Amino acid sequence: MPHRAINLHLVSDSTGETLNSIARATLARFEDHHVIHHRWSLVRSRLQLDRVLEGVQHEPGPVLFTLVDRSLRHALEEVCERLGVPCLSVLDQTMDLLQSQIGAQAKEKRAAQHVMDADYFRRIDAMHYVLAHDDGQGTAGIAEADVCLVGVSRSSKTPTCFYLANRGIKAANVPIVPGAPLPREIENPPCPVVGLTIEAPALIEIRRHRLRLIGADGVRQSTTDYIDPESVKAEILAARRLCTARGWPVIDVTRRSIEETAATVLQLMDAWHARRGQTAPQPAAAVPAAGGGA
Template structure:
């Protein structure tokens, strides 16, 4: 089947995160379509909108909008109607439902969700925490973690930790290395600990890519890539099995990240961490 190519314009009066998420989730359902995204963020004046309309006219395609200002919305709708292009104001159904349910009029203020409130500072604090407790650093601070991730090298512990921090979750991560004793601080920790595991073949490819990035000549420390135990198939399989058994012995739940996105892994981690905190509510932490 031939690929269908379209331009899709995302017009937002804020950062555009909402539209990006909706567009990605929707476009993923179509296998034979190539979408060229045109992102227009922080559109809050007539001058801003004029630039958007020029872009839409130059690359015609449907429009997803989250613009709140009624005058800008009306101008966008009218211009797209003249160009015979569809516009979907993605917030309308939700706002209408909430307005009817709450009996309160929509404020119509762009970017109002991005405020320097308690949740914002919680995310900043979590980001600082991740930076200080990445890759087994500052083990004494693990008691402050909302969750601790463990796993072998290149099992996506660090990117998952940073994604969690953006959700306001303090996530430390500790590598599991065969032949290196597990830190006593980790074994005695009364915080949720989650293991991340990965298919050995996938892990080898990730590690090979990493080796080539840091050693373009094909060797690292005089050791050729194919002779490096870091990517030796048998050694990697043994390493993954050892790490899973270690997690099992300590009662740490394990998530297989082989076919999961960082977002999916993080959602599973949050669910496990929340379950742990519920079980231990009222106990010593």
């Protein structure tokens, strides 16, 4: 039987990223669900909260919130109780556990994770680095990289590098091009090198889509080596053999999300540094690329 639609209100005194992430992670486990999201961010005054309460009353549904101000929390919980609407502070249990273990009370500080601290500027620096070293650009700068991703064209190197930059990791992107030598800076790399590979049918489809986007009307898509099945298979095989010969680990991204690929890259970075008795760069907390926070 069809599932009924529900309203879900996400109320935050910050950007709403935390709530959006929690909602996405939990709702992904419900098939065929229909949830109408109502996002209320930067709720920091009673006037702003009153608008939220009007919305909840007009379209009742469960409320998830991250509010630091006790008076706003109390008002929200009071109205939800009167309306018979479930209301949950998503961070309370985690905060209680940590306070009991740390032995100190958490400060009542909204948007604490969004301050312009060292992590913030490290992410900005990493983003500038990725922009300057994408797709084989600025190979001399590989000496400053935290990790180098190699692979054939359209194997998710660029989006993975940008995701890593969002964690404060400087990731260089070096394409493996048939018949073209790798830059000499990668012969004796000062950082981990990780290969990305992908199954031929998936790569061909991605490349076909790429050609359509750039309006490659003059390219004979059935014969060009860029999407020719045999040529693509040979290109992927040659890239894998190159990585194996250099001792570079390879990640198959065919059925992985960018987040999963990046998480594996971070694990491989840790292992590379551990073998050398070094401390790997510690990634900053993830900041979702879209959506609104705590």
